[in-house]
Amino acid sequence: MAHVAGIVLFALGIGLTIALHEAGHMYTARAFGMRVRRFSIGFGPKVAAFKRGDTEYSLAALPVGGFCDIAGMTAQDELSAEEAPHAMYAKPAWQRIVVLSGGVAVNVMLGFAILVGVGLNAGLPDPHADVRARVGETMCTADVLADGSLAPCQGAGPAAVAGVRPGDIITAVNGEPVADFVELRERILTMPGQTVTLGIERQGSQLELPVLVDAVERPSSPGGPAVDVGSIGVASAPVDVMVQHDWSTVVPATAAFSWDMAKSTVEAIIKLPAKVPGVVAAVFGSERADDSPMSVVGASRVGGELVERSLWPAFFMMLASLNYFLALFNLIPLPPFDGGHIAVVIYEKIRDAIRRLRGRPALGPADYRGLMPVTYVMAALLMGFGALVILADVVNPIRLFG
Template identity: 45%
Template sequence: MLAYIIGVVLFALGICVSIALHEAGHMWTAKKFGMQVRRYFVGFGPTLFSFRRGETEYGVKAVPLGGFCDIAGMTALDEVKPEEAKRAMWRYPVWKRTVVLAAGSGMHFLIGFLVLLVMAGSLGLPNLDGDPKVQAVSECVRDVQDREQLAEFDEQACGPGDPAPAKEAGLRSGDVITAVDGEPVADIGETTSLVQERAGPTPITVERDGNTVETVVDVERIQRPNLDDAAVEEGAPETVTVGMIGVGFAQYLQYSAAEAAPATVLFTGDMFHRTWNALLRLPERIPLVVEAIFGAERDPNTPVSVVGASRLGGETVQHGMWEIFLLLLASLNFFVGIFNLLPLLPLDGGHIAVTWYERARDWLRKLRGKAAGGPVDYSKLSAVTMVVIIIGGGFVLLTVTADIVNPIRLTD
């Protein structure tokens, strides 16, 4: 239980640090361009403490669920003192305002990248492509009659007569299987299927330390539980006989210092793609969240709140799954970074959209020989902004409720 609590606290702390760095991204870039930053605070509610350095007040508030960076003249509704007028944000070029507004999401992307970079050189990055890289070579293979035995198999001691095909053939951790019985394989699924169909001596090709190694493995036919529930319900046998060689494939791939950065760049691109697709599917997941609140089984692909993410973080630490803990933290930062750039007020992406609208409007006015217009009147956008806030608040309320009454769990 203590490990779970530590995990929840660590994940919540990670979220708070991410939020603080988000606002710091706005502050640092604004100061770099010469804009006047009045305040930088972490949290909301009553002020716990603050101090002033130069023209900026820094502080921490009681509720650590956000933060803000107060830049003079961010919108036309912002009252600007006479001494601040020359450095009001709206007076600066569009590209500088865009950089400042996007810097918050940029910090989330940087945090996610650095977390993945650390993983690449230590715990490893998830093997999303299913590369058939051997992680462990079993001491033996044996018959298993039910799923409970299968779950406990690794803890069972091998008997003196139990076969160990992969070990006896000299396969090693780190070998990448490239062909089975002369047929090329590209992923774990293809490799497993071909091995399960074989029996007896079978040629297997592996890549080892950059060299191609040919070996012959005596594939053992053993009994295993039939994991196809639908087939079992229709009368299929509860156990099946399959070929096995006794290897475990890597779920995470580790990289050297030279390989870590390129691998992280590629993996980050993949995560951006997956996160964007998840964001597009978000509306269709909302009904499933509602159903989960009223007792339906919680779909693990439904969105979670900060509460749910922190609970998952606690479970990962409780079960020693630090790689999943870090992956959750990186994923959350990518999601928040992308979501924050949506062209909707009051998100940063909405402010960027307004900024570029002003630029396009002034360009058209110039073509017609007219002077540039003033800053957009945000009061005219208040109704749209309020709708987004209400929808966003409802979404948060739904996910928090679901994460309390019917949370997603890593383990049963």
């Protein structure tokens, strides 16, 4: 029951995020005397709609975003005589940029506010925490069963036989540095049956220990055949990376954490096209990568897992991350993104400034008809990618807990 409640809560959080993004456009547009024709959550056929004043509010069938239709967003927009005085394209450039960035600003503020709340109640990750691969205990190596549990095993594992002790920090594998336990695990998984040299830091001293990596079996995917992977029989020591804050420290801590989150989000957006083949493969049964893109369906499912285990800080941090992603994704300088429209306004100002320097008159609003092919291609790619990720989230979802 808690799992279902978590799914519903996160889905509502996504819906609220989208609604507030579009509200950022709508209210700034109205503040500058622009006419908002339609405010929609979702795309495609209308599920429900009502009209209040000059604006139609609607819920559409495809929950992959939303839009705010402002009269005269381009000079090619057809306008009624009543709408003409409120056309967006006729407003000063700075007002148009404020309106176009209104949704992004709302998402940044909302994400920041959520993280402030998390920082005050549960704490935020400490950017200076020591997350190196510190050994908590050594153990025997065991096969992973189909249900995710470990098969019985006995005796000392390869790491213990080689002389690895609890408290040691594993700094390198075969001379190549490892940043944390996750990187160590991923490296060892690919080396079954090999002898590797572990770089060890022990009480300030540097050691090198040769370790024969055991080959153990684990399922290649949920319900898939077993494959051999490497294991050396070590478990990580607990790492306390969370720091709780009060009002005197939470704002700068949130700003620092938000900056790190923004950098990670930009890197993820840049890598997004390269992840498409992996999503396609996941649809046809391949193992789904942990960092695979997720749709609203997959994110809501993960939110359900977090609520089921009462991991509320992680739930809200994921919601904050979604807001930052939506803000930065919308700044891509191509139509139909907000960043694409902002880029056109900036282009108009630069173009007209150059013309004035040459003694020529300004040309006014840009002709968007030349950008329509780019807009259609980008819209088609977005819809296709969204449908693909939703399908992957249905047939092969990401699971945080097995």
